[in-house]
Amino acid sequence: xxxDLHTHSTASDGTDTPAELMRNAAAAGLxxxxxxxxxxxRGHAEAIAALPEGLTLVTGAELSCRMDGVGLHMLAxxxxxxxxxxxxxxxxxxxxxxxxxxxxxxxxxxxGVPVEWEQxxxxxxxxxxxxxxxxxxxVELGVVETVSDAFTAEWLANGGRAYAEKHxxxxxxxxxxxxxxxxxxxxxxxxxxxxxxVVPEASIAxxAAAGLxxxxxxxxxxDEPTRARLRGLAKExxxxxxxxxxxxxxRKTVRLGEYTTDPEIYGEITRRxxxxxxxxxxxxxxxx
Numbered sequence: 001x002x003x004d005l006h007t008h009s010t011a012s013d014g015t016d017t018p019a020e021l022m023r024n025a026a027a028a029g030l031x032x033x034x035x036x037x038x039x040x041x042r043g044h045a046e047a048i049a050a051l052p053e054g055l056t057l058v059t060g061a062e063l064s065c066r067m068d069g070v071g072l073h074m075l076a077x078x079x080x081x082x083x084x085x086x087x088x089x090x091x092x093x094x095x096x097x098x099x100x101x102x103x104x105x106x107x108x109x110x111x112g113v114p115v116e117w118e119q120x121x122x123x124x125x126x127x128x129x130x131x132x133x134x135x136x137x138x139v140e141l142g143v144v145e146t147v148s149d150a151f152t153a154e155w156l157a158n159g160g161r162a163y164a165e166k167h168x169x170x171x172x173x174x175x176x177x178x179x180x181x182x183x184x185x186x187x188x189x190x191x192x193x194x195x196x197x198v199v200p201e202a203s204i205a206x207x208a209a210a211g212l213x214x215x216x217x218x219x220x221x222x223d224e225p226t227r228a229r230l231r232g233l234a235k236e237x238x239x240x241x242x243x244x245x246x247x248x249x250x251r252k253t254v255r256l257g258e259y260t261t262d263p264e265i266y267g268e269i270t271r272r273x274x275x276x277x278x279x280x281x282x283x284x285x286x287x288x
Contacts, residue, residue, distance in 0.1 A: 003032040003261040005058060005269075006075060006188065006216065006244030010125060011035075011043030012062075013132040015249030018043035019050035022281070026052045028256040032266060032278070034058035034077060034244070039093040040128050041081045051281030058269075058278050062188060063178075064093050066168035070197050071158050072187070074174045075216065078273035079183025086177040092167050094128050100166035101129045107162040108134070108155075113143055131156045132251050147251050151195055158196030175211050182275025186214040186242050191230060192221035201233060208237040213272060218243025218259040220252075240265050 008014035009021045016024055018035060021043075025033040035047050035057060044059050051057055060077040079086065101120060108115050115137050123140075124133040135150035144150045153160045169177075171187075178185045187207060191198055204215065217230040218241075234241040243259040246252070270278055 001031045001263045001266070002029055002257055003263060003266045004030055004244050004247070004257050004259070005032075005034040005060075005077070005186070005242055005261050005266070006036050006062070006219075007033055007247040007256065008037050008062075008249075009035060009043045009047070010127045011040050012037035012128045013124075013130045013248060013251065014127075015251050018047035021247075021249075022047050022050045022055060022057065023052065025256055026055045026281075030055060030257050032056045032058060033256070034060045034075075036060040036062045036075055036077075038062050038128055038130060039064055039090045039097075041090075044081070048279050051279060053281050055281040056278045057281065059276055060183075061090065063090070063174050064166065064168045065171040065174050066165070067171050067199060067203065070199050071168065072171060072199060073189070074169075074171055074178070075186040075188045076174070076178040077184045077186070077269055078276040078278070079178050079181035080275035083177075083181035083275065086181045089169055089173075089177060093169070096167040097129050100164050101131075101134060103164040104131070104134055104156065104162050107164065108138075111161060113138070113141065113162075115141060132248060134162075136251060146253075148253075153196075160196070171207060172210050175207060179211050182273060184213045184269050184272050185211070186216055186240065186269075187212060188216045189219045189221050189246065190215050191226050192219065194221055204233065204239075205237055208239055212239065213269070214240030214242050214265070216244060217241040218261075219246060220254045220259065221246075240268055242269075 009018040063074040135147040138150045242261045245258045
């Protein structure tokens with residue numbers, strides 16, 4: 001089985017619609033794919049309707065969190081999307097995205113970058129506007145060569161010159177809320193230092209004690225020594241070790257299924273979840 005548990009669609013900051021993402025996942029040879037848009041479940045219905053035969057969808061979201069001034073992301077899988085407390089928090093984060101993005105545009109303008117809000121809004125379309133949309137605008141303007149190049153201290157990285165904070169969950173509260181909604185939590189790219197400051201490993205131990213289920217080990221922003229370190233930490237703390245692409249379509253160079261999760265780990269995630277269940281595809285023929 002080929003299992004990719006971290007992807008994004010146009011419901012947040014990916015470039016594939018949820019339907020396109022499902023077709024592309026099947027074409028890439030995946031058996032299981034998780035749709036984990038930022039703080040949003042808006043793409044789930046479209047993805048389910050488009051699921052080709054042979055592909056299973058894991059519904060989820062990537063929750064924006066912050067602790068001690070450090071931003072981090074918590075992947076939430078197979079939770080009840082209608083659980084009111086978690087739904088309210090996701091809405092608060094989403095509502096803060098537009099004013100936050102507008103603040104970053106103003107900061108860029110003050111730095112001499114000729115970016116306009118209308119350009120960022122066009123790029124975001126119906127998705128939840130975020131830093132990758134602003135980064136794409138910087139690429140269009142020739143300020144940086146790639147989207148990844150915008151995520152530096154010079155521009156949009158955590159604490160960068162044009163960075164702006166938004167409403168974010170306390171990670172312990174995120175773990176509690178997801179568990180109360182019957183879901184499973186995995187700390188996304190926990191040691192991705194190229195993105196900015198990361199939380200210390202002692203914090204990961206505290207998350208584990210609070211009910212965290214796993215950590216994302218195999219990820220494009222972790223080099224081999226970091227993956228080995230995280231794999232050892234997962235074993236030490238009794239956490240599940242996952243792998244996934246963090247696919248954003250053409251916005252990043254990573255391919256669907258470039259990093260995957262062991263089937264036994266996936267099975268344990270589904271066994272722990274009570275809020276929702278994986279959806280087997282039957283919406284059409286599998287691409288060849």
